[in-house]
Amino acid sequence: MASQAEVFKSFGVRHLFPKAQMSSAIPKELIPRLTAIDEEIEGLNRKIAQLQTARSKLLSSNAPIRKIPPEIIAQIIVVAISTPFLLSPKKDATNLQPLFDTALVCRVWRDIVYSYPALWSRILVAPGYGRSLKWIQLFLSRSGVAPLEIYCDFREYMDGDPGDVAVVAKCISGLLPAMTRCHKLTLITGAESFLNTFFSSTQPGPLLNELSIHSTNSVIEAPVQILERSEGFPNLQTLVLNRVTCRNWERVTMPNLRTVVFCSSFQLPIHKCLQGLSGSLHLTTLRFESCAFAVDADTLYATEESRVFLPSLASLHLWRVQGIDQALIFETVDAPNLKTVHITCSLNNDSDLCWFAAADNALTTVEEIRFENLRIKGAAISAVIRMFSRLRELRSLRLVASQPTPQFFEALGKAPVLPKLKDLVLKRCGGVTGHEIVRFVESRHRLEGVRRLESVEFRGCSTLDHDSVESLRGVVNTVVHND
Secondary structure, eight states, X not given: OOOHHHHHHHTTOOSSSOHHHXXXXXXXXXXXXXXXXXXXXXXXXXXXXXXXXXXXXXXXXTSGGGGSOHHHHHHHHHHHSOSOEEOOGGGTOGGGHHHHHHHTSOHHHHHHHHHOGGGXXXXXXXXXXXXXXXXXHHHHHHTTTOOEEEEEEETXXXXXXXXXXXXXXXXXXXXXXXXXXXXXXXXXXXXXXHHHHHHHHOOOOTTOOEEEEEESSSOEEOOHHHHHTGGGOTTOOEEEEESEEOTTGGGOOOTTOOEEEEESOBOSOHHHHHHTTXXXXXXXXXXXXXXXXXXXXXXXXXXXXXXXXXXXXXXEEEESOOHHHHHHHHHHEEOTTOOEEEEEOSTTXXXXXXXXXXXXXXXXXXXEEEEESOEEOTHHHHHHHHHHTTOTTOOEEEEESOEEOHHHHHHXXXXXXXXXXXXXXXXXXXXXXXXXXXXXXXXHHTSSSSOOOOEEEEESOTTOOHHHHHHHTTTSSEEEEEO
């Protein structure tokens, strides 16, 4: 039950009797003493408030988060605010709000936000905003000497529009002081003239580590300036070209490339595309996504002259690349250290893999292969088995969102292929009950000269029979079943 003092306090009454009524309700000789008591109470209340504040600060200072070094907190904030900041003065830089909200958490976090350069090192610039330079300069000043990630989104830029040309020139002029610190550069546009303007006006510095060019409209031609200045990118390790082609690609020299991604690009013969990488002796990952290559009578088959030596290539990804292009890629690439291949077929086309049965390719050293969106039936079964006969080093086979038929596993269990296979992974494979896997494993274990399967993993296979999973546990060491 609340005390009398608390009741009066809740109603905003400081005294039992207001001072204005004291003269009539209380004897005059008590008023000075009561006033002194009230003042003492107020002083004690202030003292209690001060002690409570001190107590809260003491508890706060010993909270676990206070023991985290500021550098770690700064890194957490960097990860939390991972998207680039759109410098949009038209809306007073609304995308800066997450950064400012973080600064309002407490004084310590505010000091971290405004003093940690990495939080100001991601810059996204878009045209059409009259005060873009103001925000570019703000980020540049607060980023100190930290390496920069610069995103230029000019997808609305139109060829030949004088207003757009002026905006591009203004934005580029603001970025000029930053280019020497840029280690990641992303350009998004639908106009070739923007690329020409950008690369003719700027020179990325030696810190540039990743370059991405994305076209939002039709395939555009990469400007000749990129080729002429490619030797000026000594530390470039990642190159992404999305709907961008280059007729003189074979002239490119980027010796330190580690990762290259081609998306809907090139429309050139595959050997010309790969010849541009012949000098990239450290290239480890090569990815093609929905690429269409020019094929005619002269480029239908790979020749010794067209083969490209990539000694460090370890991972090759083909996403919705047509079967003939897949075959040409494997026949053109000379990769003695290729270990991983990921193939996503186009529109469930079971004929894509038929091309692998045609000739020698770069699969002989592969240790892991992943097929996605593939129907393995009919003619594709014999094509896959013939391809598997070359995979003498394969240790892991992964089928994702595919439809392998029981006939495929039956044929695979009888064929003495994949002698070192030890792991089988089936993820979101429709129609797989598990019984065909049991028969495959049992048949394979009866073959001579092949390794016993050690693990089978099912993930998201809705038609799986749990009895078959239990049966597998008796024939392989590890069975992982994850619905």
